[in-house]
Amino acid sequence: MTAPHAQAPVTVSTFTQRFSATRRGARLARMLAEAEAVAWGIPRGSAVFDALTLVVAELASNSALHGRIPGRDFELRLLLAPDGSAVRVEVSDTHPRRPTAPPAEQPPVPGEDGGRGLVIVDALALRWGVRDRVGPGKTVWADCPLRLEQPYLH
Numbered sequence: 528m529t530a531p532h533a534q535a536p537v538t539v540s541t542f543t544q545r546f547s548a549t550r551r552g553a554r555l556a557r558m559l560a561e562a563e564a565v566a567w568g569i570p571r572g573s574a575v576f577d578a579l580t581l582v583v584a585e586l587a588s589n590s591a592l593h594g595r596i597p598g599r600d601f602e603l604r605l606l607l608a609p610d611g612s613a614v615r616v617e618v619s620d621t622h623p624r625r626p627t628a629p630p631a632e633q634p635p636v637p638g639e640d641g642g643r644g645l646v647i648v649d650a651l652a653l654r655w656g657v658r659d660r661v662g663p664g665k666t667v668w669a670d671c672p673l674r675l676e677q678p679y680l681h
Contacts, residue, residue: 540567540607546587548595548620556587556603556618564614567607569673578651579614579671585644586618586667594620594664613653614671621664625657 542563546552560583561571569576583603590601604617628645648655648669655669 542605543602545600545602546591548591548599548601550588550591552601553584553587553591556601557584560603560605560616563605567614575671575673579616579673582616582648582651582669582671583618585648586616586669589626589644589667590618590620593624593626594622596621608673611673613673615668616652616671617666617668619660619664619666621662623664625665626667 542559544556544559546556557580561576561580564576564579565571569579583605587601587603594601599621601618601620604615604619606615606617608614626645628649645655651671652669653672655667657665657667660666
């Protein structure tokens, strides 16, 4: 009989926090995501840091502005891949409407507010999507690369 092999531990770094569904809550979500990114060794001011925090800002802002139900919060969850290659950003809210990016042939109207958030997320993330969550609402997620050899624009 052979001795069992010790399995290497798998460390998953996560950050989860609920925020008020307000502009202030979205701003706080971005600021705490920035602090977590620095704690994970992502250099402040680097291209990957800026892209990650912009994705968090866009998804949190969308949740606070378009996914808001009075009296309900939104949740931000960050998951650092065990190999350090990416961070999954998840923003969950209780609104049933699912976001969709505008078609590529329909660019945002100059001078108008809105219509750019998911276009930015699509440009910066490896992939993004929407899924149902336990309870009411949905989770919008995006996988953000943390290595420069992975292109931001596709």
